[in-house]
Amino acid sequence: MAPRIRGRPAHTPGPTFLSYTPDGTKLVTVGLNNSIRVFHTGSDAEPTTIDNCQDNNTAVAAANDFFVIGCEDGTVCKYSLESNTFEGILTRCTLPIRDVALSPDGQWVAVASDELVVKVVNTSDMDRVMYLRDQPRAAKHVSFDKSGSSLSVSCTDGKIYVYSLSTEEPELIQKVDGLIKSLETESESSSKVIWHPDGRAFVAPTATRDMQVMSRGDWERQRVFKDGHTSDITAAAWSPNGAMLVTTSVDRKLLLWDTKSQKVLQTLDASDIRATILAMAWHPSENILSYSNNDGELYIHTNFVPEQLGHLLTKGLQPAPFIHDPLQDTSGNARRPANGLKNGLPERSVRRGTPDSLDEILGMEVDDDETADGFIVDDDEAGYAEETNKYGKRPSNGAMAAPAVKRRPYTQWQPQIHESFQPGSTPWRGNRKYLALNLTGFVWTVDQETHNTVTVQFFDREFHRDFHFTDAWMYDKACLNEHGTLFSCPPRDTHPAQLYYRPHETWTTRTEWRTQLPAGETITAIALSDSYIVATTSANYVRIFTLFGVPCRVYRQKSSPTVTCAAWRDYVLTIGNGPVGGDGRTQLLYTLENVKRDEVCQSEDIVALTEGTELQSVFFSDTGDPCIYDTKGTLLVLLHWRTSGQAKWVPLLDTTQLQRLASGKKEERYWPVAVAQEKFHCIILKGGDQYPYFPRPLLTDFDFKIPLCTSPTQTPNDDTTPTESEPQKLEHAYVLSSVQLSLLEDLLSATRASHTQKVELSKKEVEVDKTLIQLLAAECREGEERGMRALEIVGLIRDRSGRMLEAAQKVAHRYGREVLGGKINELAERRLVGLVDEEEL
Template sequence: MNQPQNVVPKYAHPPGLTRVAYSGDGKYLLSVGTNRLIRKFTVDSPSDEPVSTEHHESDMTGIAASKTHFATCSEDGTASLFSMETSDVENMLMRQSMPFRDLAFSADGQWVALAGDDTTVKLVNTKDITRTLSLSGHRQGVKHISFHPNGVLVSTASFDGTIRIFSISSEEPELVKSFEGITAAIEDELDEKSIKVAWHPDGRVFATQNKTRDVITINRSTWLVERSFTSGHMGPINDFSWSPNGAYLATAGSDGKILIWDTKTQNIVSKFSYRNVISLAWHPLKNQISFVTNMGQLYTILEVVPEKLDMPFGKSIYPAPLINDPDAGAAVPRARINTFNSEVEAKLDGHRPISVRNDGGFEDMLDYDDLEEVQREWIEDDDGAGYIPDLVPDSDSMGSPRKRHYANERYADDFASNKRRFVSVLQRTQHEAFQPGSTPFINERRYLALTPVGYIWTVNQLEYNTVTVNFFDRESNREYHFTDHFRYDKACMTANAALFAADDESGKGSRIFFRSHGSLADSWDQTFPEETITSIALSETAAVVCSSKGYVRVFNNFGSPIRIYRQSSNSVVCCACFHDFLMIVRNQGDGSGKLIYTLENVKFDETLQKNDFVDIPYEASLKSLFFSEEGDPCIFDSEGALLVLMHWRQPLQAKWVPLLDTKAMGRNNPDESFWPLGVTENKFSCIILKGGEKYPYLPLPIASELEIKLPLFSALATKANETDGAQQREAIDSMKLEEQYLREKVLLQLYKDGVLAYCGGDESAMDDEQRDEISKRELALDKVALQQLQILCRIGGYDAKAYGLILMIHKENALTAASKIAVRYDMDSLAEKINREIERRQGEQYD
């Protein structure tokens, strides 16, 4: 098992405390030590000469790195942030009177956690160093600090051996768990043994060193010891680290051994002899490990895992070692790992068909997009004890694979080639019900509702939940929270109240709870025996509850029922309401996967649209349903398209109009997605998710507003290159104006529809303010048309198109201006046509 390698050390630092880290992309290897120099080596560079940076005034005690930055801390009580590319210092993160001992980056690189002899741990935002968080409670200084993979939990280990787990999901961090007596105390800052917390990449367990000098793993859900890596070292362990794919654990002992453990079996697969090792780091993408000694030597071992056992690095995560874990051995694409934890309800259960909720669980980790990647990552399973999922897509009647998100999976064993494999036959017959604005549980927390007004989130406290209601406008409403013994799993809110729903855990019924923001005395509740609630909605006038029996119940905001009916046997997917208008989306019920909707006025019991299709692509799924601030129904699909329902008040006239295609905006970031909040006039309010995230995390990121832009042309077609000629740029400017005209026309029509509905369809009943607003918008449209006309006249050769623009102009004074433009560019024929159009319209007025 010993693997001798002729490894030549680099003498990076003088004897003393030394630390090492890889950059997030594995391009650079960094080290710090007692000579106050930061060494940055370029991995795989033919030159071994590092870039050296001198910065701190005392010995450095820690280094951490993300893809774009690295940070260091020192005994002088300073911590600084550097650019990874240039090695230039960008910010001094913090200065204190006592030494820092350790630091860590969050997974997204947005926060740096700093620990030291001060008993209070500090977190500093890398974008805005004035944003800080404090974690207090330790009785002695803190030696080690680390982030959970999703960045919501921070783990600390103090000199007295106490381990604390903090949550930073809100502006006020809270202590989640404290451990005493598991690890040994650190005698002083010269004690080299490590009692740090090392989270497994899938986030379900963490590793630490116990008092008997073994590495143990502790389950994040139960906080109980799961596995032990025993009988490996004869002395204290100075450092340990999970491999990036979670399949191996590396430990470096004071006995002069470096051991590589198989995570699944807790067996040693490699052993190396190097003395005085005090810090080690895995390359994030390769089968190699680097480490430093207290003599300042830096080593790198290639092929640290035997070739026959080597599992793919960088792409997949192998499960944490849990007792009786049915997922043991299954590799999961790294992009899905944030949802691969104890909240996932989908578990492989023998060989029986199972059904999985579409809430970010196991089905989302194995969707069709990752099929080829997973298939490429097969490993030899010599002992027959492990497997990797092998996905088989279903096909249409012509045998072509269909790219969908699926609600059900079947697993079967295939013992070919003496391997244990899973074949997943994916089927989709209907969309799973969901509550718009909600997210799955991640780290015992989830959003129940995310709206333009505010957000509701809940925390699982084992025996009960705690619910918090926050508002974006804190002057109008004050944040509040309450203890939730019913474990509400659905919620929605307006500026005045919130509505919650929960199913009885015994499966015998369900409950709704209406709570006014201002006074608990105005709250009410209702129970529904023998039914489960599929979706709820709340407006300023109505509370709507859809149940598993197909019933739709409508209550006023005082708790009195005003309507009940069974709309259809087809299952409800989601619903939304605005004032007296209710929209319900259901499965069509024929197994096609299509969605239909019904839109009605519950006050007057009037159906406006019935069983019309929700227009989303076959390969897409519905992500959100809501009403805009102006009261128009909107949807957002998994392809990133935002659509509004136009003419929805007129039976058989409704049509879905795309307001924005987020994938066609030209942002060139494939790992970026958008979580919708609402639409206000010409703005799309959303949360921008980066790094492949699917759901907003806690604390809530700052909301963004994107300008509505109809996908009339592709982003590339409307971007002028600097080398393009003037005529080409003019043509592109004309295309942008065409999109602007159509966009403003759509918004004008939506406004007109609303005004006419308010006036009972009688234009003469409009008030002066409404008439002025329509006139102002028509004038704005005319200005855009005149700008287009000027460009066409300047380019020339577009007489017919120019005349078409004339017919789109509303105001007579705009037509007069158009005539002047035509004359200016010597287009006499066009000017004559414009004058005839003016005369025609004047004649119609006299008639």
């Protein structure tokens, strides 16, 4: 049925504005004359008129029991909807009011005027005022988000200022530049931010006459409603469930858009619209769209959405149109929330919508006739909810007879598995994501809707040239090293998943290659070394190829589902989900093997993670030692991994204990990149960021600092940053150098050591002993009572030649510790006898 247009002369010719009450029972309009009209939904009677108001009203916002209007004389007034009377002036400005917005709870009204400052006034106590001062020019529009904790200000300088109102002092959390058009406050064109009902994004008019969606948090541009208007947009509104968007412009076209596809569903052209529309509002629950124009008229469209599109309006809450919706993204580094929760919400918390509603995406499932606590909802107001049996159900034929048993759905317990991820990759933010990040370079992709564009950029551009290509396969994973770049893509349409390897240098004309996986098999993670290419798949297969595509290993991983993998030279590390622990989470198990020798170094050993911690990244160091980084910010290295049954995870750095975070004033986390040159290389993420983003971030490196148990040098109430004593520093240096020495000894025992490596090993051994000598000197300075601890330190000296023990004796004599010197001499003699016995044997 065609929409029935009801036009009413609400005010004298001129700009007219409107607002529905949240319950939808009333519609308030204001205009140039000194009257306010209150229309009652569903009634053809004349509206209620409130006379003797200010002239030239420019804005209105309504709550259920009151409304607020802004006037050109600079006043913001409050009126009662119960008595239809003036209640008082909330605030005054020296210049005209341009817009007002009420918070969802009706407690605050935001006021935009020709002044530079935006006021946020309490509607119950006008003395409580917050001032937003960061915008340099006058504000044209203000908009609260769904929660009321954020306020967007559309400024005449062409920027959007987003404030957090969760504290007494408002905080500017984002300044969005290049989105809206720079407009004067009296212009009919709009730059107003319209928040989506799901609260995760907003839409705003652009200078190109489109409607651009922007996500909050990462403030990235998402989908665009484009090519619909030929003139500046003057008004827009989301449907109550967010499934549709309606827009209008100076060209006097009224367009109804589908949120999911950004396609125009319906068009009302200039023949149906007599003047430029300045304000639009959907009825909160019925199929009614109302708008007012610059000719003093109000139009009410009943059955605005045609019958063939009515199903869109009856859906549950729909998601905002993201390019890559984080609620639906299960690839890359996306994490599955805690068991029993989906996106931080209980599985059975609200009423279920249609199968493609946002509630369904969030996993909220409740019986249609029941709420989460089991009570019946009287949806059709038929009164059946007033009379129920002991089971909370309607009896048949109105009798209270025992009903047929209806089994309530029980949630089947499932273990919480660790989702698969690709080391070094990030989730989508807007239309971009990093596929790989390491010390060789960066690989990122940009979603162009019909295809992707991939860029590979190197740090050393004298050795390698950057390259860029159009990606029709939609690669979602990549690995990069000095020899080549490896990509993989998921199955799509009729194309199966595939691997693509592109070497950087070759001595033949064409050596890049592709290979396809069997139908139905998805790649969960890939790895690239100097010798092999590794792919773990959804079938729990580990597929290993040579660099130029010769398959050499295919086997099924014992621990499943697979999580990730890494490779270095001839070694491959695979990780999968293992047995379930007491907390309901699966333990991660890793396997390390030498592909060339077909030898397993460690088989199904446990990845050491603490409770509530997930694996964030896994990689090999520059010397070939496996390293992991967890979500709590701890870097660990695998020690003695070449000997079966002897491997152990040793922490090299706890980033939460970094000196830069000791004051507690700095909020940052770290994105792992590599372990090289005995340092941890990472990207610093400021504020609440969890992943690096564009422009390309800078790399930072931190020295290792093994978290030891040390005595604090200051009381807990001391506000100054704690400092380590000299013995504490030396203790840490000893433990760290011992770990590094063990790693080097393991490496040289398994390979043919070069002369340089042997010299390095000798230096490491001397470094450990020198640290012990320095620690001995520190103990000797503490006094004679530390003698036994000092002797223990001497006993840790590795040098068998006697030179270090002689140095220890000299230290003891220098500080007058003669008894200690005698004990050290006895230890030296025992070691000498032991060496002689060893030679005789």
